[in-house]
Amino acid sequence: MKAADIGCGTVRWTRQLAHWGVQVTGYDHSREAIRQARQAAPDLRYEVWDVDRDIPRSLTPGSVDLITCRLAIAYPGRGRFMVDAARWLAPGVMFYAPTPPYRDRVPAGGFHRGLTEDEIEGLAVGWSSRITYRLGKRARAIVLSGYGRERHRRTETRPRYPHGRIEDHPPTITEGLS
Ligand SMILES: C[S@@+](CC[C@H](N)C(=O)[O-])C[C@H]1O[C@@H](n2cnc3c(N)ncnc32)[C@H](O)[C@@H]1O
Secondary structure, three states: OEEEEEOOOOOHHHHHHHHOOOEEEEEEOOHHHHHHHHHHOOOOEEEEOOOOOOOOOOOOOOOEEEEEOOOOOOOOOHHHHHHHHHHHEEEEEEEEEEEOOOOOOOOOOOOOOOOOHHHHHHHOOOEEEEEEEEEOEOEEEEEEEEEOOOOOOOOOOOOOOOOEEEEEOOHHHHOOOO
């Protein structure tokens, strides 16, 4: 499986993906973050890239099976990025973005910029399937797949997630998250 970890920072999550056998490239606009990442995990691939700038050659249509954006989806310009991300994904695969469900608050344990519930909902526009997992009170993990395909209607839908569902996060994908 090939993955792109966008806003990889100092690659805690990127390393977790590699540990699971995913062939992952970490992207971040911070040269300092990538420098530290290279020191921490020299065997992984990285690119310095600002999501709001020209798309790197490594990201071509259908080139990855998974895009992750852990604690970073609130930073780049989301509109264009979400459409680009859908193009880079091979058919039938997914986009995964854990994020705090609020804007610019400082929860115990550190600052993370987040998205409001409405913004989280907005991320799913155009995707046929969204599942939002609860990661305790401090975060949600958004899993999207099937961009541009017909929406699945789900009976377990909650009012705030009209074409998705919200569930407790399975333990396998909480590993590596703090
Ligand atoms: C809160 S950190 C999360 C780091 C990492 N994903 C993790 O889970 O530990 C957010 C990261 O997004 C990166 N970032 C912010 N804006 C970006 C942009 N426009 N393009 C690429 N990376 C960006 C920051 O440099 C930072 O490393």
